[in-house]
Amino acid sequence: MDKEILLVEDNPDDVELTRIAFKEAKVANQLVVASDGAEALDYLFARGRYADRNPDDLPSIVLLDLNLPKVDGREVLQAIRANEKTRSLPVVVLTTSTEPFDVEASYALGVNSYIQKPVDFERFVWAVQQVGLYWLVLNHPREGGT
Amino acid sequence: MPDPTGSPSPAGPTAELQAELAACRAALEALRAEQAVFAHGISHDLRAPLRSIDSFVGLLARNQSLDDAAREQLERVRAASQRAGSLIEGLLELSRANRTELAPAAVDLGLLAELQLAALQDAEPAIVLDAAVAPGLLAHGDERLLRQLVAALLDNAWKFSRASGRVSVRIEGAREGDRLRVSVRDHGCGFDMRYAAKLYAPFQRLHGPEQGAGHGLGLAVAQRIAERHGGRITADSAPGEGATFHLDLPAADADAGRSDG
Numbered sequence: 521m522d523k524e525i526l527l528v529e530d531n532p533d534d535v536e537l538t539r540i541a542f543k544e545a546k547v548a549n550q551l552v553v554a555s556d557g558a559e560a561l562d563y564l565f566a567r568g569r570y571a572d573r574n575p576d577d578l579p580s581i582v583l584l585d586l587n588l589p590k591v592d593g594r595e596v597l598q599a600i601r602a603n604e605k606t607r608s609l610p611v612v613v614l615t616t617s618t619e620p621f622d623v624e625a626s627y628a629l630g631v632n633s634y635i636q637k638p639v640d641f642e643r644f645v646w647a648v649q650q651v652g653l654y655w656l657v658l659n660h661p662r663e664g665g666t
Numbered sequence: 667m668p669d670p671t672g673s674p675s676p677a678g679p680t681a682e683l684q685a686e687l688a689a690c691r692a693a694l695e696a697l698r699a700e701q702a703v704f705a706h707g708i709s710h711d712l713r714a715p716l717r718s719i720d721s722f723v724g725l726l727a728r729n730q731s732l733d734d735a736a737r738e739q740l741e742r743v744r745a746a747s748q749r750a751g752s753l754i755e756g757l758l759e760l761s762r763a764n765r766t767e768l769a770p771a772a773v774d775l776g777l778l779a780e781l782q783l784a785a786l787q788d789a790e791p792a793i794v795l796d797a798a799v800a801p802g803l804l805a806h807g808d809e810r811l812l813r814q815l816v817a818a819l820l821d822n823a824w825k826f827s828r829a830s831g832r833v834s835v836r837i838e839g840a841r842e843g844d845r846l847r848v849s850v851r852d853h854g855c856g857f858d859m860r861y862a863a864k865l866y867a868p869f870q871r872l873h874g875p876e877q878g879a880g881h882g883l884g885l886a887v888a889q890r891i892a893e894r895h896g897g898r899i900t901a902d903s904a905p906g907e908g909a910t911f912h913l914d915l916p917a918a919d920a921d922a923g924r925s926d927g
Contacts, residue, residue, distance in 0.1 A: 616713040617706065620766075
């Protein structure tokens with residue numbers, strides 16, 4: 521079975537749109553949704569309500585919004601890169617902000633890619649399709665991470 | 667600020683002025699930081715609901731069972747959300763133009779113009795573009811901001827010419843001492859010089875949307891960028907006879923473009 525995609529997103533509209541976009545882009549991987557940064561980290565490190573998850577079972581990719589309740593996207597990214605297990609996990613920031621400050625901060629923290637959610641839905645589907653094609657099909661992940 | 671102890675400071679008024687200056691600087695810095703927070707809030711929080719409106723309306727519009735009236739109304743909702751989106755974009759550009767730290771270097775304005783014209787032509791291939799861009803227009807400034815400035819001027823030329831199916835732009839210029847003076851001339855619908863003072867004020871428009879007017883921030887951004895470079899934009903025009911925008915910026919060092927041969 522295909523590995524999961526972890527979507528870290530607090531806006532339910534965006535979750536729904538991403539779901540529809542993946543479906544239209546024919547990306548079959550299951551979408552796991554964490555609605556804040558703390559939940560995302562619990563999921564990745566198999567803690568809290570995800571304590572019974574296998575911590576070696578990592579998603580194929582993390583789609584990360586930046587503005588999140590509790591633990592924000594930058595802190596999530598920092599925690600992912602600081603942990604031996606998740607260090608090389610592909611993380612794509614998918615956000616509404618194009619502030620140069622956000623873009624620079626994300627790359628400084630080791631994000632793999634930074635994508636601004638296009639306002640236009642057809643372009644959003646296209647963007648999600650490209651993400652799926654690149655990270656789930658073309659890209660060869662580092663061995664031993666799973 | 668008066669000395670709280672009431673005693674004259676030993677260094678006299680200079681020290682007082684310096685303290686006042688420091689206080690002003692701190693206040694300015696706080697204001698800048700607040701503006702950055704606002705811009706970030708607008709960028710993220712205001713755009714997100716718009717994206718929802720636009721996307722779900724778009725999904726609704728795919729529904730085959732809608733009649734023409736419903737489809738037209740959805741199209742109106744969508745057009746309105748896109749207008750709001752471009753307004754947010756414009757406000758962010760204005761805010762960035764105000765607070766971005768300048769990273770000055772030699773910038774080829776002609777090259778920036780060619781790039782923007784190519785992008786505009788790409789978006790509307792049916793329009794006939796007749797462009798002449800003089801070589802060697804080297805300004806000393808921040809490339810990202812100057813690209814925005816040039817883009818705003820050319821977007822304008824394009825918007826107000828495209829109705830005829832033909833856009834004609836002449837970009838010329840010369841170095842005068844340590845200044846670079848560039849003119850951007852179009853043959854679009856032009857404007858009445860009586861309203862010239864309104865050109866650079868945010869949200870002031872001299873044309874209706876049917877003539878191609880946008881969010882009313884493009885020239886405000888361009889002027890702000892020119893001013894931050896110690897320069898300015900002026901314009902002359904007559905209705906129906908096109909417009910010419912004159913740009914005054916610091917010139918790059920004479921030898922900056924030498925590698926171009």
